[in-house]
Amino acid sequence: MKREELTEKILDIKREHNWSWKYITSEIGGVSEIIIVGALLGQMKLVKPLARKAAALFGLSELEERMLNEVPHRGSPMPPTDPLLYRFFEMVMVNGPAWKALIEEEFGDGIMSAIDFDLQIEREPNPKGDRVKLTMSGKFLPYKYYGAEQGVPELGYKED
Amino acid sequence: MKREELTEKILDIKREHNWSWKYITSEIGGVSEIIIVGALLGQMKLVKPLARKAAALFGLSELEERMLNEVPHRGSPMPPTDPLLYRFFEMVMVNGPAWKALIEEEFGDGIMSAIDFDLQIEREPNPKGDRVKLTMSGKFLPYKYYGAEQGVPELGYKED
Amino acid sequence: MKREELTEKILDIKREHNWSWKYITSEIGGVSEIIIVGALLGQMKLVKPLARKAAALFGLSELEERMLNEVPHRGSPMPPTDPLLYRFFEMVMVNGPAWKALIEEEFGDGIMSAIDFDLQIEREPNPKGDRVKLTMSGKFLPYKYYGAEQGVPELGYKED
Amino acid sequence: MKREELTEKILDIKREHNWSWKYITSEIGGVSEIIIVGALLGQMKLVKPLARKAAALFGLSELEERMLNEVPHRGSPMPPTDPLLYRFFEMVMVNGPAWKALIEEEFGDGIMSAIDFDLQIEREPNPKGDRVKLTMSGKFLPYKYYGAEQGVPELGYKED
Amino acid sequence: MKREELTEKILDIKREHNWSWKYITSEIGGVSEIIIVGALLGQMKLVKPLARKAAALFGLSELEERMLNEVPHRGSPMPPTDPLLYRFFEMVMVNGPAWKALIEEEFGDGIMSAIDFDLQIEREPNPKGDRVKLTMSGKFLPYKYYGAEQGVPELGYKED
Amino acid sequence: MKREELTEKILDIKREHNWSWKYITSEIGGVSEIIIVGALLGQMKLVKPLARKAAALFGLSELEERMLNEVPHRGSPMPPTDPLLYRFFEMVMVNGPAWKALIEEEFGDGIMSAIDFDLQIEREPNPKGDRVKLTMSGKFLPYKYYGAEQGVPELGYKED
């Protein structure tokens, strides 16, 4: 059994019951909906109590439940051909240089974590057309300069 | 003269004066700092009054000022090799499928605009390590179904 | 069930009945034929009333009807190897720089939307050989310059 | 001398004089503005009388004038990273399959020429936001079936 | 049913009967053998009378006959890994620049059509080893310069 | 000195004198014009007597003459972005499978040489539009089956 086959089965069941993701994520609950949907689409792991609830909801076998609890081989093809996904790719392509400059100036030498990272999607009502509001928050991870001797900053935080 | 040469010159001057981006963007002002830095790095256009201020600050020629006012050929190489930029790419690669599912369920058939789009970078103090907070807001653009007859939704907004 | 399998099934039925796309789109109706054909080939969503008509015409199951109503993962492989499609690719490759220059001069900093976008295909009789006439109309989306202060243009429309 | 160097020089002169493409194309005239701009950007040939006018306008040397009259090595990098150009690429990627189906059904087996091909860009005023209107007209070129014997269609026009 | 599956079936039948392409193309006849073989391998359309003959020869169903009459999605993977095919690719790669220079000098600005195009393969007996002789003939398609005013060449034929 | 720089210099001199390739190849003579033009464009070697004539014609230094006599690093970027060159690429992509089938049936297991290979370009007058006629002739090189014992064909010529 491959993870893609489980994803396909889950989407078939969702379609059959005419369930929304909102319904599914509220039934399973426990963590951010991004993580639940990500796991059902094969990009995230569901921790045991949630894998159990997902299995109950979708009527999965015990083996399928265990697979949902496994860490998948993450990642989807890039560049994305789908317009909704491509726009995110384009944001990074066009704005990336400025993001790098500003984050490094504010925080020092390091990165924003893609692992200790949360994202919320909200609708922002607007008379000119509603907006998609994404709030991302990732831990700043400073480069660690190993072997730092006295008087030498050990981490890539902002230097005075 | 190529836009890259202008960018290199601007970075040389910034280094010579030991200016921060914060100083530069507050001197030029007028729009979001992402746009100013993006323009100075060759990814955005600076509108005329701001191009004038940038030229004054950096001591640019009139031709260079005009170039800053031109729409550049946007985009930087992908996949990004730089770790800070790659993490954003990875977020799209890993979370993209879930974002697509949730945005389409909430908004209908369409995309989040990468053109009518704002982003703010903030420091989120946190005892376990400060966090980078990015707030993105993009207009939702529903697919327009041309030729829609009576009784047929004309836009890819959420169907009942 | 994958969207490609539904597409293959639809093409099999079309072939069996010897139906033309003209017949199919006139039976389903309701929106531009480009959108109907696009949806049947797996690139567009059919809104509910049309998905119902398509299902009736092709004798699809309720689950297949629902799949037609879903937003697909859009996009086909590029560069296209098929000569008919490649010619469009070539037009962008050869003429793109001029299009960019002229559109930006006329409209300002922004893009022509590929979402709020209509296209008509017509036969243009011509004694030297009929011509394919494509009329495309897309909303101009100006870059929004966030944080614009007084006296600074807020949108990438044409500056005086 | 390379064609790119001539393009860069022409753009420098355009910037110096603050000329618009409209002004330049009306000064040179003689053919569609897409072709003139394309040639100045290094993608098209300017026929002799127009190369002469372009050289006079930009103060080019005789050798540069001759270079404008040469057929360049056409094509720009794909996929385009610039958002304005990418949207055209996306249209082909998403709508290509439907275009192919509909053009072949209407015209038969063949292609729309990218050589005997005209394109017009117009502003379409619209209260919800002006639109970019592109009218493309390309000669339909039917596949020629060589060696066609009596009773066999010789060209890929629509079969009854 | 996919076109590749039909191709595989046709090759199985050919192998079973130990038929040569010569036999097959003489049985179907009507057009150049390149086109018949191309269609059976999934790259060309067979017009109706020939699709009927092919179906009779191979004992195909009516649906398979109709599929042979459809325009396929053309193109095979490049660069070709097969040595016989690679040599043609190499010829274009090595000699292309000279071909472009000479064809444009002789004919003007335009291309040799790959649509209205015929190719013959012959054996050229030679005491040092027989040779493959390919005779290609394609219509020259001059670039059309739209909007050409009086005194300006309208087509990319050779200028005096 | 790089071969590209020599090519650029030669094209500059050709432009300055307004020479045609026909003139240049007739002045240098000695071999097929494809080879002469190919060498001047950096894809072929000119043998010594011809390199000498080319050097005399273009006023090249002795070192440049020697460079023309060297075997260059052959090959140009693929896929070609230029429409004239792309059409040849497309021919191989679309017709390649049929060429392979027919050549192997007629000649056996082997290839058409791209080294012992001649090509002629001619204008074929035609009332519907002149045609480009390419006549290619390449030696058939049969695969050699080493270690062939008695009764086993040693070469990939056609088996009875």
Next chain:
Amino acid sequence: MKREELTEKILDIKREHNWSWKYITSEIGGVSEIIIVGALLGQMKLVKPLARKAAALFGLSELEERMLNEVPHRGSPMPPTDPLLYRFFEMVMVNGPAWKALIEEEFGDGIMSAIDFDLQIEREPNPKGDRVKLTMSGKFLPYKYYGAEQGVPELGYKED
């Protein structure tokens, strides 16, 4: 039936019988073992008498025997991910420029044939660790300079 399926079947039978390649090639015999193994792995044609022996050994059907006698679509994916194969790729990548320089100096303008080409693999005992000895011998194919007039070398052999 696809050639890969035949290869997979042959490997299954080889595994079942615990046969070595040495055994298989000695049973089939007739040509170099590289060619036999290559054919069984889908990269070479087996001539009829050998295809018959291979079919007898592996218990293949008559259709499978015929497929072994067909010229396959040659080539495997590059760059090779397998370390054993990658080392050969690396040799070409690192030493290629020197090989080209030395072969062309010794032989003139041409190539070493990959068609009329033999390779032997031997074990070379060595106290520091046995060595793999590959002896390759390929016919030198000089570039043919067509249209060579008197006094001009006709072939790319070494010039005096």
Next chain:
Amino acid sequence: MKREELTEKILDIKREHNWSWKYITSEIGGVSEIIIVGALLGQMKLVKPLARKAAALFGLSELEERMLNEVPHRGSPMPPTDPLLYRFFEMVMVNGPAWKALIEEEFGDGIMSAIDFDLQIEREPNPKGDRVKLTMSGKFLPYKYYGAEQGVPELGYKED
């Protein structure tokens, strides 16, 4: 000034003085030699006190010293063509799947940081040939499951 130019200058000076990396890193000191060499080769930032020492050693200008203190655009081309570097790439390609399985089993869902990461290179004397010993130590970063409610693990550490 570009970072590559500074790297080239530094390598020129190193060559001129016949300095070893060992000498250079001991002169600059303060952090791990990997970081110092990485910074001089344009992949790392040198913190201020070290940039000052590097500038003194190499006789760099103040601007060059500041550039060494900047975070560079990290990353070098992949796949590496150089054999020494390729072997590391191959290790990941061949052993990656096993590393992923074992690290996730021991640590849970997460990654080994490439930011808070140290590496030591040592010579391991060995009578059969000395060995390169690399000791890598990276912080394990567990995936954070945002929105984790009571009873649900919040981090991708190993579940019981």
Next chain:
Amino acid sequence: MKREELTEKILDIKREHNWSWKYITSEIGGVSEIIIVGALLGQMKLVKPLARKAAALFGLSELEERMLNEVPHRGSPMPPTDPLLYRFFEMVMVNGPAWKALIEEEFGDGIMSAIDFDLQIEREPNPKGDRVKLTMSGKFLPYKYYGAEQGVPELGYKED
């Protein structure tokens, strides 16, 4: 039977029994766990006694046991999309140039073997968060300079 199918079967059995890799590798034993897991995932060969034990543990057929004993076609797709694997890729991309410089300075001209190579994964407890410790040890393989005459170093070891 393909190696991927065997891998999929093994993972299904592992999941069914809820076995850890630790349990599996301790049951099979005999060599480093990296090699056992690598073999079960299709990247390594298991020597006969271990293949036998693996077959007993997983209840594999004799043919499957033999397949485990075969050398597979090694390698997995690069660049890795999975974050855990990508971090290793990034380490090579960012630190590779420094590794090359330091290894060559210490050892001379050569590489660290990826064949005679061992790797250990350990947990390094740390109050700030446990760390992944990888200890790699690979034989240094000096470039061999063939044909070395007296007085010339024969191996790429460090020159005095």
Next chain:
Amino acid sequence: MKREELTEKILDIKREHNWSWKYITSEIGGVSEIIIVGALLGQMKLVKPLARKAAALFGLSELEERMLNEVPHRGSPMPPTDPLLYRFFEMVMVNGPAWKALIEEEFGDGIMSAIDFDLQIEREPNPKGDRVKLTMSGKFLPYKYYGAEQGVPELGYKED
């Protein structure tokens, strides 16, 4: 100074003096001519006594001499566009699978070294056309199975 610039300079001097590689390698001597030519083309290191001789022959500066003694960043672009080089690439692509099968059967699990590796190029006179003979000899490097316990083969040599 970059290694490519040194290579270009060396080729200019070689051309100026009309030297052959044979002359150059006999003047420098000391190791295989492949290594000398490889080093002069920027792919190999010349050990000190040979770098000194090369510098004397070409009249290089001391810094250039030192650069010849450095290990270069090895590798040239793949796939090679040059026909002579491509044929080697094709040999690996077509024959690679058979080489892998036969080498592994004869030697066991391992590779042929590309580091401890010698290659000789010879002319093999032949009445049907001289042949290029390449004799390659590389040390067989068996995979080392770390942690091998008693009774388990430690190296990937051939198992009984």
